[in-house]
């Protein structure tokens with residue numbers, strides 16, 4: 279037996295149940311060549327233990343693992359291990375430690391991570407760890423991902439080096455104290471569910487330490503008699519009175535301040551409302567609820583989500599509607615013009631696709647509206663009409679490149695498109711200063727949300743076959759768009775995960791495509807993702823190969839589960855998936871790239887790596903070296919789940 283085989287068999291003896299999941303661990307075969315269950319190899323060298331979801335428990339024999347010096351990853355996620363954290367600190371070369379979703383408990387020793395200086399990924403979430411977060415985490419300079427959420431950690435968050443840390447979660451613990459300044463760049467969600475935390479990205483600011491107040495009055499029986507000259511009996515009373523009057527002054531100033539602000543707010547709102555016309559009830563900051571109350575709401579989208587999912591959980595996508603007949607004349611030419619011919623024909627909603635029924639602007643005006651997000655092209659709102667049908671109203675910015683007729687022709691062309699992976703717009707409204715584009719609301723929301731949002735049920739359903747189905751559907755939709763808009767420089771122009779919506783069965787539908795000819799040239803580069811290619815940044819080159827680059831980013835995003843930094847205009851945050859994939863491939867560390875959620879599906883790792891190669895070939899920085907879309911589609915279709 280080789281040293282490694284021997285070590286693995288010792289490990290197996292320490293696990294329970296030993297046989298069922300690991301039954302092909304035959305001493306007469308080789309762990310790498312004969313693909314022992316859960317063993318990950320790189321060129322015949324054991325690099326990882328991937329035991330996720332195997333129902334395992336036991337007292338892991340870490341000492342045995344010392345005999346596998348090439349081991350870099352330990353993945354025990356979602357098993358039944360319990361008790362204190364195993365002595366993995368004895369394996370100083372580990373790069374990834376995934377212990378999430380077990381029942382580990384107790385305190386982690388303060389210096390546990392001192393010798394694990396190569397660690398890049400630590401996932402301890404979903405256990406029962408208690409005590410303080412070990413201070414030794416601050417010594418890890420290579421740490422990229424740290425997940426400690428859903429435990430019982432107490433005390434303060436140590437001052438981690440933010441360096442290359444790009445994914446972090448401390449939520450749902452019992453942590454206390456100020457969030458270190460160095461972690462301010464992270465999403466507040468990463469700290470939520472800890473009542474005692476304050477500062478940093480959280481809204482609750484930390485109270486200043488209490489000002490030293492006069493010492494508590496000493497008990498008369500124990501205190502020595504005080505000399506009248508040093509401590510006159512009237513002083514504490516006077517101090518108390520001073521304090522009281524100061525408090526009263528502060529309270530009065532705050533009340534006056536609030537009243538002035540309120541007055542200003544009312545005046546400003548009145549003034550603005552006067553200036554704005556009826557459409558602005560769908561405006562950027564104002565939303566109308568069921569009772570037609572205008573509310574103010576700040577639009578802030580980092581990882582945009584289609585909120586209030588429960589509203590849309592009915593079978594909306596299949597529902598055909600007849601909206602408010604009194605508002606929507608059907609049949610004749612008028613129905614095409616929608617319902618609400620206002621003065622100068624300004625208030626029209628033009629239906630371009632009636633497969634889901636017809637509706638008019640009044641139906642939208644009466645609908646309960648909710649902000650979905652504010653993207654590069656404009657802001658999006660969900661509107662639930664009185665018959666329950668939900669649409670998304672996108673209020674387009676900077677879209678004056680075409681006049682009314684040209685715009686109308688383009689919209690009607692969109693309205694005629696029919697493909698299972700394409701979202702066909704339903705209606706539009708045109709005025710020079712205002713354009714609205716109306717589409718069906720897709721309840722599950724965007725791929726962006728499902729991948730990086732709340733990591734709820736939808737995320738856990740994103741297994742490998744589902745992810746492959748999504749990539750194949752996207753490829754199919756892109757093929758259609760490139761045929762349909764073959765003459766365009768950028769047939770899609772804005773492919774990214776927020777523009778890929780997922781139907782209930784995870785069939786993807788592409789949104790916000792082929793809009794380049796409509797957008798003001800001065801705004802196109804800022805608002806469309808296809809302008810973030812290396813060739814555009816370097817020499818302002820635009821070609822259909824830009825869509826291939828965007829497709830590559832989405833493929834890498836789906837395989838790694840990482841939020842691409844390419845989506846952010848300032849490049850701060852997220853992971854540079856292109857760079858990361860290139861460097862890992864150069865070192866033949868491809869398997870480390872895979873999202874742990876799918877990497878545990880060991881039988882499919884070869885297909886994942888096959889797709890990874892396609893993603894890498896789509897994101898080559900030279901457009902000439904990049905795949906053609908047709909070649910990319912062919913290779914994506916070849917991957918079989």
Ligand SMILES: Nc1ncnc2c1ncn2[C@@H]1O[C@H](COP(=O)(O)OP(=O)(O)OP(=O)(O)O)[C@@H](O)[C@H]1O
Nearest residue numbers: 582650651653654655656658670718719720724776
């Ligand atoms: N028809 C729809 N159904 C469900 N969610 C949608 C729909 N259209 C858009 N969304 C979601 O609403 C949010 C805001 O969309 P919006 O298109 O304004 O922003 P974006 O996609 O981030 O940027 P861009 O303007 O560049 O397309 C996104 O999360 C998007 O996925």
